Amino acid sequence: xxxxxxxxxxxxxxxxxxxxxxxxxxxxxxxxxxxxxxxxxxxxxxxxxxxxxxxxxxxxxxxxxxxxxxxxxxxxxxxxxxxxxxxxxxxxxxxxxxxxxxxxxxxxxxxxxxxxxxxxxxxxxxxxxxxxxxxxxxxxxxxxxxxxxxxxxxxxxxxxxxxxxxxxxxxxxxxxxxxxxxxxxxxxxxxxxxxxxxxxxxxxxxxxxxxxxxxxxxxxxxxxxxxxxxxxxxxxxxxxxxxx
Amino acid sequence: xxxxxxxxxxxxxxxxxxxxxxxxxxxxxxxxxxxxxxxxxxxxxxxxxxxxxxxxxxxxxxxxxxxxxxxxxxxxxxxxxxxxxxxxxxxxxxxxxxxxxxxxxxxxxxxxxxxxxxxxxxxxxxxxxxxxxxxxxxxxxxxxxxxxxxxxxxxxxxxxxxxxxxxxxxxxxxxxxxxxxxxxxxxxxxxxxxxxxxxxxxxxxxxxxxxxxxxxxxxxxxxxxxxxxxxxxxxxxxxxxxxx
DNA sequence: CGCGGACTTGAAGGTATTCAACATGCGTGG
DNA sequence: CCACGCATGTTGAATACCTTCAAGTCCGCG
Numbered sequence: 431x432x433x434x435x436x437x438x439x440x441x442x443x444x445x446x447x448x449x450x451x452x453x454x455x456x457x458x459x460x461x462x463x464x465x466x467x468x469x470x471x472x473x474x475x476x477x478x479x480x481x482x483x484x485x486x487x488x489x490x491x492x493x494x495x496x497x498x499x500x501x502x503x504x505x506x507x508x509x510x511x512x513x514x515x516x517x518x519x520x521x522x523x524x525x526x527x528x529x530x531x532x533x534x535x536x537x538x539x540x541x542x543x544x545x546x547x548x549x550x551x552x553x554x555x556x557x558x559x560x561x562x563x564x565x566x567x568x569x570x571x572x573x574x575x576x577x578x579x580x581x582x583x584x585x586x587x588x589x590x591x592x593x594x595x596x597x598x599x600x601x602x603x604x605x606x607x608x609x610x611x612x613x614x615x616x617x618x619x620x621x622x623x624x625x626x627x628x629x630x631x632x633x634x635x636x637x638x639x640x641x642x643x644x645x646x647x648x649x650x651x652x653x654x655x656x657x658x659x660x661x662x663x664x665x666x667x668x669x670x671x672x673x674x
Numbered sequence: 675x676x677x678x679x680x681x682x683x684x685x686x687x688x689x690x691x692x693x694x695x696x697x698x699x700x701x702x703x704x705x706x707x708x709x710x711x712x713x714x715x716x717x718x719x720x721x722x723x724x725x726x727x728x729x730x731x732x733x734x735x736x737x738x739x740x741x742x743x744x745x746x747x748x749x750x751x752x753x754x755x756x757x758x759x760x761x762x763x764x765x766x767x768x769x770x771x772x773x774x775x776x777x778x779x780x781x782x783x784x785x786x787x788x789x790x791x792x793x794x795x796x797x798x799x800x801x802x803x804x805x806x807x808x809x810x811x812x813x814x815x816x817x818x819x820x821x822x823x824x825x826x827x828x829x830x831x832x833x834x835x836x837x838x839x840x841x842x843x844x845x846x847x848x849x850x851x852x853x854x855x856x857x858x859x860x861x862x863x864x865x866x867x868x869x870x871x872x873x874x875x876x877x878x879x880x881x882x883x884x885x886x887x888x889x890x891x892x893x894x895x896x897x898x899x900x901x902x903x904x905x906x907x908x909x910x911x912x913x914x915x916x917x918x
Numbered sequence: 919c920g921c922g923g924a925c926t927t928g929a930a931g932g933t934a935t936t937c938a939a940c941a942t943g944c945g946t947g948g
Numbered sequence: 949c950c951a952c953g954c955a956t957g958t959t960g961a962a963t964a965c966c967t968t969c970a971a972g973t974c975c976g977c978g
Contacts, residue, residue, distance in 0.1 A: 477908070495818045498904025503818040517814075520800070520807040525909040526814060548796045555792050555799040556764070562803065563764040566810045570761075570770060573817045574739045574747040577865030581934070612956065621821030626934055628958060660742025664721070665769040825966070856924065870966055872926060919978105926973070933966080941958070948951080 437461070438511030438599050439485045439537075445598075446560040453551050460485065460547070463538040473514055473528040473536070480518035482538050486510055489534030490610055494618065495526050504619035506569055507531070507592070507611070511599055516562055519544065532610050567665045568595075576621045579660075581630045584620050586659035589640055589647055594663045606648040681705070682755030682843050683729045683781075689842075690804045697795050704729065704791070707782040717758055717772040717780070724762035726782050730754055733778030734854055738862065739770050748863035750813055751775070751836070751855070755843055760806055763788065776854050811909045812839075820865045823904075828864050829874045830903035833884055833891055838907045850892040 440449065440457050449457070467473060474480055476496060491508040505526060508514055518524035519541050548555040571591070575584050596602030617624040635641045639655045641648045649655060684693065684701050711717060718724050720740060735752040749770060752758055762768035763785050792799040815835070819828045840846030861868040879885045883899045885892045893899060
């Protein structure tokens with residue numbers, strides 16, 4: 431049985447462990463409670479008692495925090511195959527909010543489901559922990575970018591990372607990718623103002639590195655952009671399953 | 675049997691699950707390979723093939739990334755009970771480095787140990803995943819701070835969070851805590867220069883909020899500082915075990 | 919005693935923000 | 949159908965925050 435039949439989530443996990451039929455079946459059983467959510471709706475909110483997490487099967491979502499003074503910081507964007515709110519389910523109280531950027535489709539995963547999966551198929555526990563680690567690695571890279579890169583490098587690096595992630599699920603290439611993010615969302619992700627995001631994008635465009643226009647990110651000179659941003663995709667790549 | 679007998683790691687996990695004797699024994703078995711490391715030594719490095727993670731049992735450590743241009747971003751500091759390199763063991767390649775800030779004591783945990791623990795005691799898998807989630811929540815809060823708080827608020831929030839974490843393991847209070855971090859380390863953690871850290875600390879001292887001097891952080895007005903920094907410890911608190 | 923690491927302070931400069939104005943495109947209702 | 953509102957994108961000018969560069973202090977230690 432192909433690991434790819436059950437959608438992007440199985441596809442993602444199968445990069446870490448080779449899924450047995452039993453394990454595939456257990457994963458498939460997680461997709462019982464499907465929901466469609468329109469663009470711009472909160473999936474869940476910061477502070478909410480969250481017993482459920484979700485697996486995103488279609489569309490883009492965005493996890494963010496609202497600070498005391500009302501400022502928003504986008505922590506990460508989620509694309510198909512990613513978890514929504516995995517931390518929340520384990521922390522009992524959500525430390526962040528998630529909003530749909532486009533129309534999305536999700537499967538609800540209860541804490542009890544997750545614990546059941548862990549007991550019946552411990553290898554899947556490792557796979558889920560791996561997926562969580564990979565997500566955290568991206569958050570950490572994001573942290574480093576905000577802390578230590580200037581606005582232009584930060585944007586360049588961010589666009590390259592997003593492109594690499596999307597390539598892994600067949601939604602992007604070295605040419606570019608469709609991107610539904612507004613300059614406001616980009617600003618809140620990169621710790622900038624929307625005004626400055628605009629200037630930075632102009633600069634990257636004028637230097638012939640990357641052009642963002644009409645919902646499409648076009649890499650005009652992938653090599654030079656990679657060089658400029660100091661982008662190293664090692665933390666995203668998974669050469670093969672670690673557990674056979 | 676008290677959950678506290680086996681050191682800060684068991685103490686931390688027992689905030690999430692009530693440990694059975696069998697589970698405590700399994701945890702204790704993880705502390706077979708103990709190592710002492712002098713201050714200022716790398717425990718492991720970014721890019722290294724890391725089969726092993728560590729549990730910190732004494733002292734302070736610091737995880738960081740080095741960017742292309744040589745700039746350092748400190749991701750988090752670790753105090754007793756915290757994991758070192760859990761992500762690395764699951765990602766196979768470490769995405770960050772860890773250095774000892776003080777003399778430290780660690781226990782090595784192999785990937786095979788961890789998988790064994792998951793198979794024998796699935797509830798511990800959940801507990802470990804919870805601990806990882808809690809650590810990630812701190813990284814996310816850190817990200818939000820760097821992205822959306824100015825230098826003074828950022829520093830205030832950081833010191834409050836550190837104080838709260840240390841209080842949980844009995845190493846701090848609302849009065850203050852011992853802190854071995856230099857202004858250079860603080861700068862690299864907060865995405866500032868050491869020079870500006872110095873000015874920010876002076877400002878916080880002059881406003882009677884918090885004073886950092888001779889390795890001790892003294893909260894001079896905890897209430898007002900909390901208010902000023904917009905500090906909400908919800909994501910650190912765990913009212914009681916989620917799994918009995 | 920001299921050296922290095924950590925800390926401190928001033929002055930100048932650059933990056934990103936703030937404020938303000940305007941352009942563009944899309945959907946909705948008059 | 950066109951007017952209008954609203955979200956998004958664009959650009960300029962003034963300002964603020966933080967960095968950079970530079971100089972110097974303090975202290976522990978070989």
